[in-house]
Amino acid sequence: MIEVINLExxxxxxxKRKNNSELDPREHGGYFHAVRKVDFxxxxxxxxxxxxxxxxxxxTVLRMLSTAIKPTAGEINIHGFNAIxxxxxxxxxxxxxxxxxxxxxxxxAKEMIVYFGRLHGMDALACQKRLxxxxxxxxMGSFLDRRNDxxxxxxxxxxxxxxxxxxxxxxxVFDEPTTGLDVAAAEAIIRLIEQCKNEGKxxxxxxxxxxxxxxxxxxxxxxxxxxxxxxxxxxxxxxxxGQAQMDKxxxxxIGKEDLHVA
Amino acid sequence: MLHNILxxxxxxxxxxxxxxxxxxxxxxxxxxxxxxxxxxMTEFMIKAEKKAAEETLRYAxxxxxxxxxxADLFMQDTGFQQVIIQDESEIREAIADERxxxxxxxxxxxxxxxxxxxxxxxxxxxNNAALVSRVKRRASQIIxxxxxxxxxxxxxxxxxxxxxxxxxxxxxxxxxxxxTANQRELIGERFGGMLPYLFIIFSFxxxxxxxxxxxxxxxxxxxLETLLLTPVPRLxxxxxxxxxxxxxxxxxxxxxxxxxxxxxLAKGKNVTGPxxxxxxxxxxxxxxxxGAMLIPTAAIFxxxxxxxxxxxxxxxxxxxxxxxxxxxxxxxxIAAMLPGVELNWKTAIIPITNxxxxxxxxxxxxxxxxxxxxxxxxxxxxxxxxIWFCTIWFERESVLFRE
Numbered sequence: 001m002i003e004v005i006n007l008e009x010x011x012x013x014x015x016k017r018k019n020n021s022e023l024d025p026r027e028h029g030g031y032f033h034a035v036r037k038v039d040f041x042x043x044x045x046x047x048x049x050x051x052x053x054x055x056x057x058x059x060t061v062l063r064m065l066s067t068a069i070k071p072t073a074g075e076i077n078i079h080g081f082n083a084i085x086x087x088x089x090x091x092x093x094x095x096x097x098x099x100x101x102x103x104x105x106x107x108x109a110k111e112m113i114v115y116f117g118r119l120h121g122m123d124a125l126a127c128q129k130r131l132x133x134x135x136x137x138x139x140m141g142s143f144l145d146r147r148n149d150x151x152x153x154x155x156x157x158x159x160x161x162x163x164x165x166x167x168x169x170x171x172x173v174f175d176e177p178t179t180g181l182d183v184a185a186a187e188a189i190i191r192l193i194e195q196c197k198n199e200g201k202x203x204x205x206x207x208x209x210x211x212x213x214x215x216x217x218x219x220x221x222x223x224x225x226x227x228x229x230x231x232x233x234x235x236x237x238x239x240x241x242g243q244a245q246m247d248k249x250x251x252x253x254i255g256k257e258d259l260h261v262a
Numbered sequence: 263m264l265h266n267i268l269x270x271x272x273x274x275x276x277x278x279x280x281x282x283x284x285x286x287x288x289x290x291x292x293x294x295x296x297x298x299x300x301x302x303m304t305e306f307m308i309k310a311e312k313k314a315a316e317e318t319l320r321y322a323x324x325x326x327x328x329x330x331x332x333a334d335l336f337m338q339d340t341g342f343q344q345v346i347i348q349d350e351s352e353i354r355e356a357i358a359d360e361r362x363x364x365x366x367x368x369x370x371x372x373x374x375x376x377x378x379x380x381x382x383x384x385x386x387x388x389n390n391a392a393l394v395s396r397v398k399r400r401a402s403q404i405i406x407x408x409x410x411x412x413x414x415x416x417x418x419x420x421x422x423x424x425x426x427x428x429x430x431x432x433x434x435x436x437x438x439x440x441x442t443a444n445q446r447e448l449i450g451e452r453f454g455g456m457l458p459y460l461f462i463i464f465s466f467x468x469x470x471x472x473x474x475x476x477x478x479x480x481x482x483x484x485x486l487e488t489l490l491l492t493p494v495p496r497l498x499x500x501x502x503x504x505x506x507x508x509x510x511x512x513x514x515x516x517x518x519x520x521x522x523x524x525x526x527l528a529k530g531k532n533v534t535g536p537x538x539x540x541x542x543x544x545x546x547x548x549x550x551x552x553g554a555m556l557i558p559t560a561a562i563f564x565x566x567x568x569x570x571x572x573x574x575x576x577x578x579x580x581x582x583x584x585x586x587x588x589x590x591x592x593x594x595x596i597a598a599m600l601p602g603v604e605l606n607w608k609t610a611i612i613p614i615t616n617x618x619x620x621x622x623x624x625x626x627x628x629x630x631x632x633x634x635x636x637x638x639x640x641x642x643x644x645x646x647x648x649i650w651f652c653t654i655w656f657e658r659e660s661v662l663f664r665e
Contacts, residue, residue, distance in 0.1 A: 012660075066491050069659045091493040102484035106280040107273070118269045119492040163488070 002042040002065065002171060002202055007074035009035040009060050026226050034060045036226040038074070042219070044170075047193065047203040049217035053254055057226040058206050062175050065204065066096045078171055079202075092120065095169035099179030101160055105149035109140060109159045112148060113166050120167035127166070134162040137195075138188075154185035161192060171202045178209065190216065210246035224254045266494050270502025274476055278506060284471045288514045292464040296521035299460065301529065314396040317363075321401070322347035322356060325368035329382070332368070332408045339404060353387045363397045364388040376412060447626045455599030458621035461518050461552065462595040462614065465560045468514020469567050470584055473507045477571025478580035486662070496656040500568070504649055507568055511560030519553040544625060551629070552621050558641030559617045563591060565648030572655050575664050598622050605629075610636040613644050 010031040026033045035057045042048035052058045063069045065076055067087040076083035081090050104112050110131065117127035135141055138158045143151055148159060157177070164172065174193060178186035193216055196203050205216060213220065214234050222230035222237070230237055230253050238244060241252035251257050278284050320343045326333045336342050345362050347353060353365035365387040372382035384405060388397045417428055429436075480486035489499065526544065570587060574580035591614060597603050598618035605619040616637045623629040655661045 063487075063663075068487055068490050069663065088493045088495070091491055094491065096488065096491050098484075098487075100484050101488050104273075104277060104485060105483070106277045111273075111276070115269070115273045116488075116492065119266070119489075119494050121493065 001044055001077075001079060002040075002048070002204065003075070003077040004038060004040050004061075004065070005075040005077075007035055007038040007061065007064060007076065008033070008072045009057075009064060009069070010072045024225075034226055035064070035071075035223075038221075038223065038226075038228050040221045040228070040231060042202050042204060044202050045197060045200040046218045047197050047205050047216050049213045049220040050204060050206040050223065051213065051220055051250065052223035053256075056223045056254075058223055059175065061223065062096075062173055062204070062206060066094055066173060067091055092167070093170050095164040095167070095172045096175070097160055097164040097173070097177050098175040099177055099181075100175075103148040103151075103156055103159055103163075106147060108145050108147055109151065109155075109162075110144045112159060113162045116163045117166040122167060130166055130168065131162070134165060138162055138192075153180060154182065154188075157181055157185055157189065161189070169201070171204070172196050173204045173206075175206045176208065177205075178207065178212065210250060214246050222250070222253055229253055263495075263498060266498040267502045267505065270494075270499060271505050274472075274503055274506040275509065278472045278475070278510060281471070281475065284475070284510065287471055288468045288510050289517060292468065292514045292518035293521045293524075296460060296464070296518045297525035297528075300522060300525050318343050319363040319397060319400060320345045320361065322353060322362050322365045323368065324350045324353070324365070325370065325372070328368040328370055328372040329376075329384070330373065332384075332405065335404050335408055336366075341400065342404075350385075357387060357389055364401050366401070379416065447628055451622075451626060455596075455618070455622050457522070457625060458552075458598055458618040459592070459595045461515055461556055461621065462559055462618060463592065464518035465511045465515035465556050466563050466567075466588060466591055468517075469507045469511030469560065469563050472510045473564065473567030473571045474574075474577055474580040474584065476503045476507060477568055478574040478577050479571075481574075481662075482576045490662065497653050500649065500653045500656050504564055504568055504652065508561055508564035511563050512557055515556040515560055516553045519549050519556070523549050543627065548624050548627075551624050555617050555620050555624070555634075555637070558638055558645065559614055561645035562613055562641060562648065565645050565652060566591070568652050569648060569655060572652060573661055573664070594618065605633055607633075607636065611640040613641055616640065 010033045013027060013030055013032050024032075026036070038057075038061060040048065050058050050061065060069070064071050064083065065078070067083050067090050070084060076090075078090050079093050081093065083090050104115075107115065113131055113134070114127050117130065118124075122130070135144060138161060140155075140158050140162065143155050148156065151159065172193075174189075177189050177193075181189065190212060193203060193205060197216075197218075205212075207213060217234060219233055220230065220237055221228055230240065232240070234246065237253070238246065238249045241249035241257075243249040243252050243257075248257070278288075318341060321336065322345050323333055323336070324347065337344060345356070347356055347362070347365065350365075350367050353362070353367075356362045357365065365385075367385035367387075369382055369384070372384070375382045386398070386401055386405070388401065390398070414423075414428065417423065417431065422428055422431055477486075480489065490496075523546065566587060567584065570583040571580045574583055594612060594614035595618045597612075597615045598621070603609065603615075603619065605616070605623050609619055610616045610633045616633075620629065620633060620637055623633075
């Protein structure tokens with residue numbers, strides 16, 4: 001289970017940007033308040049959709065969850081471990097997949113996946129067994145020994161998925177995982193997220209594609225300008241916004257309802 | 263701890279040796295470039311020396327009739343060729359545009375002055391900026407021979423003849439110089455500073471690309487964040503990467519020393535002149551010690567390069583930081599070439615300069631081996647501090663996620 005309580009994160013503003021502080025309500029006192037008092041929980045076997053326009057603070061929240069950066073205030077508890085006090089334990093629990101994550105081009109797919117397995121403390125035998133299982137699920141057999149530099153975008157994303165899942169994490173964070181993928185590759189990712197849910201894993205899913213949200217998410221947290229502006233289900237989101245379509249509901253809740261959605 | 267570091271080291275090293283650019287800088291360049299550079303340098307010096315010794319020197323004499331005997335001596339020597347110049351004021355220009363190598367001015371009445379027992383003053387114009395030039399020596403030789411001849415004639419009129427009697431008059435107190443430096447030390451002092459400079463450069467170049475790739479390269483490719491999310495302490499990540507960069511620097515510098523060893527084996531005995539003398543005096547043990555001295559330098563370079571690489575946002579930015587860093591690292595190495603800078607208890611604690619001076623001492627054959635303890639301690643402390651600094655940067659969000 002993921003538990004986020006009063007989470008805050010501020011960054012010091014560089015001197016040259018200080019003059020523009022009146023332009024953004026999050027910039028004051030020499031700091032940029034990227035995340036402000038964010039609360040949410042996500043139960044095991046659930047998919048929580050983390051939504052928001054670009055620059056809303058989603059990635060900052062996910063980075064704090066994964067312990068890449070530390071919160072300024074608030075708490076994050078994942079399966080009983082605190083992100084500030086037990087970052088290494090949290091990292092053992094989490095798998096993080098981002099659309100922007102790169103691969104080690106000069107390693108083969110297999111070498112890269114095994115490398116991350118070993119870094120997660122798996123022994124060679126356990127790593128090999130888990131790899132074989134993932135290769136079957138993701139149909140990676142044909143390119144497992146090819147260097148990552150020579151793989152297609154879809155193949156690379158599969159390698160990234162395997163890298164994320166090699167240590168069989170209890171919590172998986174998907175940060176815009178379908179960005180830049182074709183329909184077939186994106187569908188494979190969506191099915192994988194469904195499978196993770198069915199296996200009882202806790203899934204945090206960030207995306208800009210509202211049809212993916214409708215299909216996958218049990219609950220939604222909408223962040224705008226660092227604040228939570230909505231928490232609830234897809235149905236509740238549509239109801240609260242008075243819109244039947246998710247795209248329009250999203251725009252309405254971030255105050256952009258005047259924008260046309262086809 | 264060691265397990266994590268080993269996993270990271272093996273993976274990073276595998277990636278490094280699969281990169282063609284790194285392989286060229288780490289393996290090919292030091293192995294090929296050092297013997298090539300030494301070869302080119304020695305060939306150039308030998309040719310320059312030979313040319314300076316054998317070249318027919320064009321010269322001009324103003325006032326030739328004022329000292330006909332001396333003018334004749336120059337005319338008769340096949341190593342000189344006279345060029346006619348009318349006036350003393352033209353000599354500088356003639357030397358500058360290389361019509362002549364030197365110009366002589368015999369003053370009016372010089373011959374009569376000699377007959378009268380006086381001392382005429384002869385002017386010798388030549389380009390004293392040239393490094394490899396024997397113009398002064400060759401021209402002076404003729405003039406000195408002429409002067410000696412006149413002096414002997416004058417002494418004979420006073421009843422002084424014969425070498426010993428003449429020397430007693432001219433040098434009542436004889437000075438016997440007994441230099442304690444052997445030939446190796448003398449030449450090592452003059453040329454020994456160049457070699458450490460060459461080796462140290464390769465220690466830097468060998469570590470440069472792997473360092474940039476392992477820090478800024480990972481940021482640019484989007485793999486660093488994934489690595490930071492593994493349950494591995496940052497210190498282990500830093501050390502795993504550090505040892506790869508350090509290894510490439512060590513391999514590169516050792517290969518540059520080995521390249522020199524290969525050159526000595528293949529061509530060392532054929533090289534003549536001062537370079538030949540210094541090369542022939544270097545043994546395999548000396549080379550092994552030189553290689554050992556480069557190891558601590560590689561540690562400093564690896565830590566420095568990793569720091570800038572972690573700080574940089576991209577490969578390009580890291581490269582732009584590496585250029586001034588290169589200058590910063592090379593200046594202390596150049597210090598060993600400066601006259602009067604020697605290895606002592608103070609210079610032994612100055613990073614890079616200490617290693618450069620130690621290599622120079624090894625080449626001269628005058629190394630005080632107690633200094634190695636100071637050098638290794640000082641360098642290890644500095645490298646350790648830099649690694650600690652890298653670890654702190656690896657913890658800092660403002661460095662890892664710079665925007």
